Amino acid sequence: MVLDIISEVREKQPLIHNLTNQVVMNFSANGLLAFGGSPIMAMAKEDAAEIAKLSDGVLINIGTLAEAQVQSMIIAGKAANEKGIPVVIDPVGVAATTLRTKAFQRIAAEVQPTAIKGNAGELAHLVGMSLETKGVDSVDTDNADEITRKVANKFDTLAIVTGKVDVISDGEEMISNQTGHAWLSQVTGAGCLLGSILTACLSTTGTPLKQAYTAVKFYGLAAEQAASQPEVNGPGTFAAHFIDALAMDLSQLEGSSS
Amino acid sequence: MVLDIISEVREKQPLIHNLTNQVVMNFSANGLLAFGGSPIMAMAKEDAAEIAKLSDGVLINIGTLAEAQVQSMIIAGKAANEKGIPVVIDPVGVAATTLRTKAFQRIAAEVQPTAIKGNAGELAHLVGMSLETKGVDSVDTDNADEITRKVANKFDTLAIVTGKVDVISDGEEMISNQTGHAWLSQVTGAGCLLGSILTACLSTTGTPLKQAYTAVKFYGLAAEQAASQPEVNGPGTFAAHFIDALAMDLSQLEGSSS
Amino acid sequence: MVLDIISEVREKQPLIHNLTNQVVMNFSANGLLAFGGSPIMAMAKEDAAEIAKLSDGVLINIGTLAEAQVQSMIIAGKAANEKGIPVVIDPVGVAATTLRTKAFQRIAAEVQPTAIKGNAGELAHLVGMSLETKGVDSVDTDNADEITRKVANKFDTLAIVTGKVDVISDGEEMISNQTGHAWLSQVTGAGCLLGSILTACLSTTGTPLKQAYTAVKFYGLAAEQAASQPEVNGPGTFAAHFIDALAMDLSQLEGSSS
Numbered sequence: 001m002v003l004d005i006i007s008e009v010r011e012k013q014p015l016i017h018n019l020t021n022q023v024v025m026n027f028s029a030n031g032l033l034a035f036g037g038s039p040i041m042a043m044a045k046e047d048a049a050e051i052a053k054l055s056d057g058v059l060i061n062i063g064t065l066a067e068a069q070v071q072s073m074i075i076a077g078k079a080a081n082e083k084g085i086p087v088v089i090d091p092v093g094v095a096a097t098t099l100r101t102k103a104f105q106r107i108a109a110e111v112q113p114t115a116i117k118g119n120a121g122e123l124a125h126l127v128g129m130s131l132e133t134k135g136v137d138s139v140d141t142d143n144a145d146e147i148t149r150k151v152a153n154k155f156d157t158l159a160i161v162t163g164k165v166d167v168i169s170d171g172e173e174m175i176s177n178q179t180g181h182a183w184l185s186q187v188t189g190a191g192c193l194l195g196s197i198l199t200a201c202l203s204t205t206g207t208p209l210k211q212a213y214t215a216v217k218f219y220g221l222a223a224e225q226a227a228s229q230p231e232v233n234g235p236g237t238f239a240a241h242f243i244d245a246l247a248m249d250l251s252q253l254e255g256s257s258s
Numbered sequence: 259m260v261l262d263i264i265s266e267v268r269e270k271q272p273l274i275h276n277l278t279n280q281v282v283m284n285f286s287a288n289g290l291l292a293f294g295g296s297p298i299m300a301m302a303k304e305d306a307a308e309i310a311k312l313s314d315g316v317l318i319n320i321g322t323l324a325e326a327q328v329q330s331m332i333i334a335g336k337a338a339n340e341k342g343i344p345v346v347i348d349p350v351g352v353a354a355t356t357l358r359t360k361a362f363q364r365i366a367a368e369v370q371p372t373a374i375k376g377n378a379g380e381l382a383h384l385v386g387m388s389l390e391t392k393g394v395d396s397v398d399t400d401n402a403d404e405i406t407r408k409v410a411n412k413f414d415t416l417a418i419v420t421g422k423v424d425v426i427s428d429g430e431e432m433i434s435n436q437t438g439h440a441w442l443s444q445v446t447g448a449g450c451l452l453g454s455i456l457t458a459c460l461s462t463t464g465t466p467l468k469q470a471y472t473a474v475k476f477y478g479l480a481a482e483q484a485a486s487q488p489e490v491n492g493p494g495t496f497a498a499h500f501i502d503a504l505a506m507d508l509s510q511l512e513g514s515s516s
Numbered sequence: 517m518v519l520d521i522i523s524e525v526r527e528k529q530p531l532i533h534n535l536t537n538q539v540v541m542n543f544s545a546n547g548l549l550a551f552g553g554s555p556i557m558a559m560a561k562e563d564a565a566e567i568a569k570l571s572d573g574v575l576i577n578i579g580t581l582a583e584a585q586v587q588s589m590i591i592a593g594k595a596a597n598e599k600g601i602p603v604v605i606d607p608v609g610v611a612a613t614t615l616r617t618k619a620f621q622r623i624a625a626e627v628q629p630t631a632i633k634g635n636a637g638e639l640a641h642l643v644g645m646s647l648e649t650k651g652v653d654s655v656d657t658d659n660a661d662e663i664t665r666k667v668a669n670k671f672d673t674l675a676i677v678t679g680k681v682d683v684i685s686d687g688e689e690m691i692s693n694q695t696g697h698a699w700l701s702q703v704t705g706a707g708c709l710l711g712s713i714l715t716a717c718l719s720t721t722g723t724p725l726k727q728a729y730t731a732v733k734f735y736g737l738a739a740e741q742a743a744s745q746p747e748v749n750g751p752g753t754f755a756a757h758f759i760d761a762l763a764m765d766l767s768q769l770e771g772s773s774s
Contacts, residue, residue: 186549
């Protein structure tokens with residue numbers, strides 16, 4: 001299952017329209033390219049719809065938001081809904097400021113997400129639960145299952161809470177994933193890039209639950225592979241080897257984590 | 259010839275005003291710095307002319323375009339034309355959307371480029387030829403010679419189509435280059451950074467045809483050198499070693515590719 | 517002393533609001549994260565005050581300035597002044613254009629900086645001294661002591677001139693630092709990232725002079741450690757290992773530089 005979805009991404013090289021934050025654009029583009037997708041990062045309102053219609057999936061990430069970008073995100077998201085391609089929303093730092101909270105509400109009111117993905121603090125905020133957060137990061141929680149299920153039901157979407165254990169739910173079924181490595185949390189944009197890779201996986205044939213599980217499992221295995229390299233000695237060398245690992249076959253990654 | 263142009267860049271450290279896309283700013287600045295140029299990345303309309311006039315060359319790259327940036331690009335380009343320094347236009351994704359197509363037309367109507375550089379799909383679009391493209395990337399073509407010559411003639415400029423084989427023409431003469439490595443296509447902004455390095459080479463004494471040939475040949479040799487390193491195991495480690503290679507002497511690069 | 521400040525950063529993980537330029541956002545976030553801080557990079561006017569009030573320090577870097585950002589910088593800086601958290605201003609390229617010169621003046625008129633940090637050319641410009649500069653870079657100078665003292669007195673702030681020798685002054689005392697490595701000048705944003713790390717150090721308990729000395733000394737030691745690695749062969753591999761080194765303990769860095 002996982003293998004089929006990865007193979008399909010690499011065969012089709014889905015074009016993913018990334019409306020994402022300025023901090024991670026380069027890392028997200030390189031990571032998605034390594035994984036097998038084809039990134040396009042356009043943010044202008046004027047060509048948001050045109051690019052979304054060329055694409056196989058749209059990622060909306062509110063990490064460095066400005067008013068003009070909210071409009072582009074809504075335009076691209078609606079175009080994606082019309083075309084029937086997946087839309088992933090990553091509500092980065094949604095609990096931190098009024099601008100972000102309102103921007104998410106405006107986007108969610110007009111765009112039907114295929115998946116909403118974030119850390120526990122961010123997704124908890126979307127369903128009115130309060131969780132200690134620090135800037136755009138959050139602490140781990142015991143309530144990830146509940147948060148995930150509530151987000152899935154409230155927004156009629158797939159919900160993914162990432163953390164030491166990733167939890168995925170469509171509101172009924174629930175899957176968890178434990179691949180990954182602590183160094184991912186030391187690389188800026190690791191969560192954001194996962195959003196791009198998730199969007200690519202959601203553009204394949206199959207069910208969202210399996211596609212999302214494939215994305216987070218593969219991502220975590222790649223992190224484990226990179227962390228196991230003798231040349232990796234900190235977050236800087238880890239990041240380069242992690243990009244390498246995202247380009248590998250599943251068999252190469254599974255061998256390294258055993 | 260190639261050697262003289264590289265040496266001159268490293269001696270003069272030309273200041274290159276990069277009006278480029280948000281995805282590649284860091285990579286372009288680091289690559290140009292490694293190569294021997296001096297990058298400045300300012301995008302504001304208010305200081306576009308002032309910075310262009312301080313500079314030795316201007317690069318205009320429309321990869322993540324917004325309306326305000328088109329104005330900055332025209333202002334900087336016109337200032338560069340007045341000062342008599344080279345202007346390179348990289349029409350990234352020009353065929354993908356109306357915004358980009360029109361932006362290129364507006365820029366080209368007001369700014370005389372020293373060189374236009376892009377992949378086959380992008381340059382084909384500029385002369386009304388149609389070529390299959392995917393987002394901002396394009397497929398290889400047998401018509402690169404024709405496309406290059408047509409662009410050179412239509413815009414009275416040097417034209418460079420990059421690909422497995424790079425083709426350069428001033429409308430009469432034609433040079434091709436075969437250095438390079440497939441991993442370049444796995445690094446976001448590899449084409450964009452080449453635009454910066456091309457601009458630096460065009461700021462030396464010499465003829466544009468030789469300067470452009472030097473840029474693409476050296477660039478490809480650096481890619482070959484990086485790809486040959488035993489530590490390189492994918493696009494992430496390749497990118498770091500490629501920046502290293504751009505800082506090397508031509509003799510170091512030529513040794514490695516033999 | 518140095519050790520205590522580093523330890524405190526790593527224990528508290530201060531949230532640093534970076535209003536910085538587009539070129540270095542990713543590198544600054546990764547470097548600050550490696551060092552032990554917690555980066556947030558928001559630039560929108562609408563949430564500048566809210567984020568500053570959540571934060572432990574604010575960095576204002578005018579490297580790729582646009583008008584809207586000047587307003588965000590003033591809002592965030594004033595909020596930081598009210599909250600009593602440190603504000604660092606890095607006047608990147610301030611001497612290069614009218615936009616930047618005026619933007620700095622407007623910011624400095626409304627925001628009281630805890631520290632102003634830049635290269636000799638930039639800080640010389642702030643006190644009406646003229647120094648040869650090239651774009652956003654500057655040459656070394658014999659007048660760093662005088663420049664630093666004058667900036668400290670004029671703006672009633674800590675002043676730091678970085679270069680081969682870094683000079684720090686509060687207008688009375690003066691400290692210099694000689695750790696560092698030439699390769700830092702080959703990495704785009706090395707000065708900008710130091711601004712983020714300086715802000716993190718200024719958020720600890722202690723005196724600004726010692727905090728700033730800690731920041732520049734540690735930074736230079738990390739560069740020396742990275743440069744001494746056998747895998748480092750140019751600015752690309754250096755950058756990755758430098759991020760690794762920023763995550764190390766002081767004892768690991770001091771061992772390597774002896």
